[in-house]
Amino acid sequence: MRFPVKSLAAMVLLWSGVAHAEGGYFGGVAGVMSTDIEGDSPFNGGFRIGYSGASGWGIEGEFTGSIVDGEVDTYWYGEQDYSISTAALYGTYRSHGDLYFKGRLGYLNEKVDFDGFGSASDSGASAGLGFGFKVSENATMEAEYTLVEEDVNFWSGSVVFRF
Secondary structure, eight states: OHHHHHHHHHHHHHHHTSOOOOEEEEEEEEEEEEESSSEEOOEEEEEEEEEEOTTSEEEEEEEEEEEEOEEEEETTTEEEEEEEEEEEEEEEEEOSSSEEEEEEEEEEEEEEEETTTEEEEEEEEEEEEEEEEESSSSEEEEEEEEEEETTEEEEEEEEEEEO
16 A cells, blocks of 8 residues: 555655746647537637746636538528637646646637528636646647537647747
């Protein structure tokens, strides 16, 4: 029983010894906007910009738009394309280490456009969880899940560059 405790303690010490990168960052993000609409979900791309302090707490803005439209099969009009765009501001936390956990909570505005049939917009709270790893001194890769709203989830990957 001592071995797992010692191993865990060693991992915590190793991870805590790695300094957290402090400063501004920007990056690209891409992923699937998974919706509860029956059909194909949109594939979104965008960018994020933010600042992270030495404590791991920070702030982040993210903007995405559909690169590939989603598709829904309607009874009356047949197949219809739709796209989703988002703009969000988050408070973030990244744990310390070369492999880290990320959490974010904030406010998001979402707009859904149905080709030829109008659009709808909604705003509210948004939250996300993910993990990342350090690729180089100034670059990291992250994988995340973000709850956009009750029936829209964003499964994404990103590359982030620190400056």
